[in-house]
Amino acid sequence: xxxxxxxxxxxxxxxxxxxxxxxxxxxxxxxxxxxxxxxxxxxxxxxxxxxxxxxxxxxxxxxxxxxxxxxxxxxxxxxxxxxxxxxxxxxxxxxxxxxxxxxxxxxxxxxxxxxxxxxxxxxxxxxxxxxxxxxxxxxxxxxxxxxx
Numbered sequence: 001x002x003x004x005x006x007x008x009x010x011x012x013x014x015x016x017x018x019x020x021x022x023x024x025x026x027x028x029x030x031x032x033x034x035x036x037x038x039x040x041x042x043x044x045x046x047x048x049x050x051x052x053x054x055x056x057x058x059x060x061x062x063x064x065x066x067x068x069x070x071x072x073x074x075x076x077x078x079x080x081x082x083x084x085x086x087x088x089x090x091x092x093x094x095x096x097x098x099x100x101x102x103x104x105x106x107x108x109x110x111x112x113x114x115x116x117x118x119x120x121x122x123x124x125x126x127x128x129x130x131x132x133x134x135x136x137x138x139x140x141x142x143x144x145x146x147x148x
Contacts, residue, residue, distance in 0.1 A: 019057040020111045024099060025049070026119040027065035034065040036077040049117070058114060061106075063099055066092050 029049050032040040053060055067075060067083070070091055103113050 019059065020109075021056075021058050021114050022061055022103075022106050022111050023053060023058045023114050024061045024063050024103070024116045025053070026117060027062055027068070028119050029117060030060070030062050033073070034068045036067070036075060039077065059111075061099075061102055063116075064095050066095055069095070 027034045029046045032042055032044055032046075050060075066088070067078075070088060106113060
């Protein structure tokens with residue numbers, strides 16, 4: 001029953017149009033303002049990534065940018081070895097726990113985590129390996145996002 005219009009029949013409260021497919025995305029792909037100054041290659045977000053996710057009915061869970069939260073927006077670029085400290089690793093573990101909590105909650109409710117989309121070239125948000133789910137792969141390249 002629809003309380004605003006009783007004549008309109010509604011779906012069961014547990015059913016709606018959501019795809020129940022989630023992708024976890026590195027912050028800098030959805031918000032270039034988190035990139036180190038001088039390295040942004042697009043004005044606000046990588047449109048190609050967003051359009052691909054939208055076309056595939058994927059819900060987007062933006063992951064925190066550890067570099068921005070740890071050192072701030074105005075930080076200088078650093079290499080991976082400069083972030084390799086006990087304090088930064090401890091900080092990142094706490095952020096990772098939050099991401100895992102989201103994944104577990106979605107999984108508990110029957111959602112599928114399709115992928116974790118990282119950012120090539122980031123000292124802390126890139127990944128050397130790609131793990132696929134049962135969903136067919138989505139073809140896109142973040143390289144187009146970095147060459148504008």
